[in-house]
Amino acid sequence: MFTTDIVIGLEVHAELATKTKLFSSCPRIGSEQPNTRVDPVTLGHPGSRPVLNAKALEYGIKLCLALECNIAPSLVFSRKSYFYPDMSKNFQITQYEEPLGSAGNVPITGKKIALKRIHLEEDPAALSYPGSMHSSQYVLIDYNRAGNPLLEIVTEPVITSPAEAREFLNQLILVLQYLGIFDETCVIKADANVSLKENDYTRVEIKNISGFKELERALNYEITRQRTYLKRNLPIKQETRGWDETSKTTKSLRTKESEDDYGYIYEPDIPVVAIKEETVQKLKANLPELAHQKAARYTREFSIDPIDAQVMASDKDLAALFETVLKNVDPKLAARWLRRELLRVLNYNKKTITSMEITPEHLIPLFQLVEKKSISDNTAQELMEKLMESPFDVTAYVKEHNLAQVNDENEILKAVKEAIDKNHQAVDDFHNGEQKALQYLVGQVMRLTKGKANPQQTQRLLKEQLSP
Amino acid sequence: MTPAEVNETYHAFTVLQEISPTNSGTLDGTTISVKDNILVKDVETTACSRILKGYKPAFDATAVSRLRAAGATIVGKTSMDAFGFGSWNLNPGLDYPIPKNPRFPGKVPGGSSGGAAIAAATLPNHVALAESTGGSIETPACCCGVIGYCPAYGAVSRHGLISYADSLDKIGIMAQAVDQLIPVLNVITGPDSMDGTTLQEPIKLSAPEKLRVGVIKEGMHDVAQEVQEAVQASIKKLGNSCEIVDISLPITMKYGVAAYYLISTSEASTNLARFCGLRYGQHGNPKHKGFNEYFSSIRSEHFNTETKRRILLGTYARMAGYRDAYYVKAQAVRKAIRKEYTEALEKVDVLVSPTLPIVAPDIEEATKLTPAQTYAMDRLTVGPNMAGLPHASIPVSKQPISILATAQTDGALLAFLKKIEAQ
Numbered sequence: 001m002f003t004t005d006i007v008i009g010l011e012v013h014a015e016l017a018t019k020t021k022l023f024s025s026c027p028r029i030g031s032e033q034p035n036t037r038v039d040p041v042t043l044g045h046p047g048s049r050p051v052l053n054a055k056a057l058e059y060g061i062k063l064c065l066a067l068e069c070n071i072a073p074s075l076v077f078s079r080k081s082y083f084y085p086d087m088s089k090n091f092q093i094t095q096y097e098e099p100l101g102s103a104g105n106v107p108i109t110g111k112k113i114a115l116k117r118i119h120l121e122e123d124p125a126a127l128s129y130p131g132s133m134h135s136s137q138y139v140l141i142d143y144n145r146a147g148n149p150l151l152e153i154v155t156e157p158v159i160t161s162p163a164e165a166r167e168f169l170n171q172l173i174l175v176l177q178y179l180g181i182f183d184e185t186c187v188i189k190a191d192a193n194v195s196l197k198e199n200d201y202t203r204v205e206i207k208n209i210s211g212f213k214e215l216e217r218a219l220n221y222e223i224t225r226q227r228t229y230l231k232r233n234l235p236i237k238q239e240t241r242g243w244d245e246t247s248k249t250t251k252s253l254r255t256k257e258s259e260d261d262y263g264y265i266y267e268p269d270i271p272v273v274a275i276k277e278e279t280v281q282k283l284k285a286n287l288p289e290l291a292h293q294k295a296a297r298y299t300r301e302f303s304i305d306p307i308d309a310q311v312m313a314s315d316k317d318l319a320a321l322f323e324t325v326l327k328n329v330d331p332k333l334a335a336r337w338l339r340r341e342l343l344r345v346l347n348y349n350k351k352t353i354t355s356m357e358i359t360p361e362h363l364i365p366l367f368q369l370v371e372k373k374s375i376s377d378n379t380a381q382e383l384m385e386k387l388m389e390s391p392f393d394v395t396a397y398v399k400e401h402n403l404a405q406v407n408d409e410n411e412i413l414k415a416v417k418e419a420i421d422k423n424h425q426a427v428d429d430f431h432n433g434e435q436k437a438l439q440y441l442v443g444q445v446m447r448l449t450k451g452k453a454n455p456q457q458t459q460r461l462l463k464e465q466l467s468p
Numbered sequence: 469m470t471p472a473e474v475n476e477t478y479h480a481f482t483v484l485q486e487i488s489p490t491n492s493g494t495l496d497g498t499t500i501s502v503k504d505n506i507l508v509k510d511v512e513t514t515a516c517s518r519i520l521k522g523y524k525p526a527f528d529a530t531a532v533s534r535l536r537a538a539g540a541t542i543v544g545k546t547s548m549d550a551f552g553f554g555s556w557n558l559n560p561g562l563d564y565p566i567p568k569n570p571r572f573p574g575k576v577p578g579g580s581s582g583g584a585a586i587a588a589a590t591l592p593n594h595v596a597l598a599e600s601t602g603g604s605i606e607t608p609a610c611c612c613g614v615i616g617y618c619p620a621y622g623a624v625s626r627h628g629l630i631s632y633a634d635s636l637d638k639i640g641i642m643a644q645a646v647d648q649l650i651p652v653l654n655v656i657t658g659p660d661s662m663d664g665t666t667l668q669e670p671i672k673l674s675a676p677e678k679l680r681v682g683v684i685k686e687g688m689h690d691v692a693q694e695v696q697e698a699v700q701a702s703i704k705k706l707g708n709s710c711e712i713v714d715i716s717l718p719i720t721m722k723y724g725v726a727a728y729y730l731i732s733t734s735e736a737s738t739n740l741a742r743f744c745g746l747r748y749g750q751h752g753n754p755k756h757k758g759f760n761e762y763f764s765s766i767r768s769e770h771f772n773t774e775t776k777r778r779i780l781l782g783t784y785a786r787m788a789g790y791r792d793a794y795y796v797k798a799q800a801v802r803k804a805i806r807k808e809y810t811e812a813l814e815k816v817d818v819l820v821s822p823t824l825p826i827v828a829p830d831i832e833e834a835t836k837l838t839p840a841q842t843y844a845m846d847r848l849t850v851g852p853n854m855a856g857l858p859h860a861s862i863p864v865s866k867q868p869i870s871i872l873a874t875a876q877t878d879g880a881l882l883a884f885l886k887k888i889e890a891q
Contacts, residue, residue: 047513049627049631051663051664081738089742263737263738263788268634269634269663269665
């Protein structure tokens with residue numbers, strides 16, 4: 001069945017941005033003091049019972065629709081039983097028999113990563129071992145996180161490299177961001193199954209990987225580890241390993257001979273309800289345009305370079321800014337200036353689109369001036385940098401400081417002639433084949449015009465004047 | 469008698485405590501006792517199990533808060549088989565005394581709501597709040613000679629009920645007279661956002677002019693002679709006021725007990741997993757060798773035998789390799805049972821049988837029964853419980869013998885009960 005050198009399958013958990021937990025009205029965010037965001041349901045008190053958070057279901061359906069999954073006809077929850085202190089009831093309410101979504105895919109460059117299933121489940125509590133897991137005398141349990149709504153997304157084992165896995169997770173995160181259903185302050189967690197052709201595809205599971213950077217690292221490490229073992233003729237058994245972020249290695253957790261027996265039963269406190277077709281259709285109609293759809297549209301409708309389109313679509317806020325700006329500015333110009341210049345200046349100032357004070361009302365006039373060639377690119381760059389420090393009225397500023405570009409052929413010609421006149425050495429160098437001399441002369445024209453001469457016209461006129 | 473006297477003589481209560489109403493209403497002057505698996509805020513609630521000794525809930529069960537808001541006074545928590553596991557109330561938790569039957573001395577009080585039945589039988593102006601999973605209201609009602617009424621599944625919110633089996637548990641009531649039932653039902657039934665399984669529609673209290681009564685054929689076979697005679701006599705007395713027909717419920721009568729015990733114990737084994745010496749209840753030895761040893765020892769120490777038996781049975785029934793043959797199969801049987809009842813109740817308004825296949829046993833006799841023999845005593849009550857239909861037990865003899873009636877609506881059921889009461 002498998003043919004590639006490396007086979008990877010991922011199981012990803014994303015926390016939904018609901019106000020309250022998955023099965024009770026206990027707040028999902030707020031106090032970080034341990035065991036303060038709890039209620040009887042969270043702590044599994046006798047007499048308490050789960051009631052489904054309708055928003056969580058809505059978010060789950062949205063993700064399934066965005067990733068082209070088949071939506072289950074009914075919502076069915078199950079109890080997964082195991083005794084562990086992070087589960088206050090000693091069972092987790094999850095979806096076993098019938099996941100909310102099945103099949104579906106996440107598009108990455110060149111292929112679509114097929115999904116197996118998407119389902120809702122509750123988060124366990126957080127355990128902390130003072131010191132380390134091995135040396136600690138006791139474990140502390142914080143139930144603040146317990147009961148938080150999670151979406152579990154499982155891929156088919158069709159990922160063939162750590163880089164692909166990273167891209168998959170990135171794209172998934174983008175979709176979640178665009179849908180607005182995901183708590184971005186919570187790191188996405190992944191478990192990965194890795195197997196190598198050279199090892200007859202024996203599966204090793206790696207648990208507890210946080211974020212896409214660690215995912216790529218963990219996978220690279222594990223693949224290297226397995227290959228090293230094989231070279232040394234050491235056996236690689238089917239087992240579960242944990243990714244240790246501190247040492248950047250995987251460590252054996254337990255050997256798995258068979259599936260754990262969780263004794264699944266249906267969750268009787270949450271009645272099985274039909275997922276109505278009208279509900280699904282309504283959510284489908286209101287789905288926002290997703291990143292990969294935007295990127296394709298930018299290229300298709302506005303002839304934006306595909307890479308530029310992808311970069312802009314990858315940032316929800318940048319894409320929104322672009323779509324506002326392009327109502328008044330040539331799209332390709334807007335794309336170039338946002339994708340390159342704005343991002344450059346943002347990065348330099350360690351700001352984000354949401355934290356910057358610059359608005360479309362500042363950018364549109366700036367880009368229009370560039371479009372009309374009223375200012376030079378250099379001037380525009382400087383103005384962008386100034387705007388980032390503190391915003392101002394661009395048009396007024398340009399007027400006030402006389403920054404307008406000189407596009408008048410006659411004026412430029414005057415300066416060109418003067419430059420040629422005063423720089424015989426450079427002219428000779430140019431005639432001797434040195435292209436650099438031309439740039440020198442352009443620079444001289446700029447100096448004479450205080451940087452305002454239109455660079456393209458300057459070059460053209462210089463070349464004309466210099467030709468024999 | 470006062471609650472204190474009742475408790476002194478019959479050990480019906482786990483906690484004697486008077487709790488005032490929060491408001492005045494239709495139940496002014498009524499006293500209520502609360503089965504110990506139903507939460508009363510700040511009052512020790514243990515489901516009559518030692519593992520919860522000292523546990524004081526942070527909230528009232530919805531049924532309790534509604535009763536208090538309607539003017540009822542709570543007098544205490546009543547004894548039961550631990551967690552609801554039992555048909556005779558001979559299995560209260562370790563350290564709890566076995567309650568005594570006030571009407572028929574020497575006989576079992578019936579379970580699991582034995583304490584509730586005793587309170588209903590002895591206290592004036594009293595309605596006992598109880599709970600049934602497979603027969604825990606009707607059986608003790610029969611044993612103590614009172615009326616035991618179990619509304620439909622979902623009619624009363626289970627918010628604040630310590631779960632035995634969530635797909636089967638129902639809160640209900642016991643009283644001496646039918647007229648006491650309706651005011652209480654009106655108060656405790658109704659939707660509750662804290663319980664996703666509550667019914668949205670109110671209970672239907674209307675009834676047809678002439679009731680069609682279906683006598684369950686299999687329910688009259690294989691029962692003690694006195695039981696058969698008493699029930700037959702009562703049905704005959706209905707005379708021309710009702711249309712009497714024979715109804716057969718073969719699947720229910722043959723497989724009901726097995727399906728019930730598989731489903732209820734499977735669910736119960738998950739519901740009781742939370743009792744592990746953490747977060748609340750009894751705590752264990754701090755000098756333990758790890759989580760597994762800790763929780764295992766505390767459960768072994770504080771659960772009574774029947775609790776352990778049902779957890780083991782239920783865990784087994786849902787483990788890989790057995791799940792399909794037991795848990796999954798039992799679900800299919802339950803579906804068939806529901807169908808049998810639905811079809812039967814299209815033909816008749818009320819289905820009847822005896823509540824117990826024998827006259828309520830002496831404590832000695834009951835103790836000699838094997839678990840399987842005891843479970844088999846539920847064969848007449850598991851049907852309506854599995855089908856989630858309103859049903860009730862009402863005495864038909866000077867001996868502890870009762871009729872069990874099941875209907876589609878509370879109205880039809882109450883109308884039938886009134887007829888029997890009038891006899």
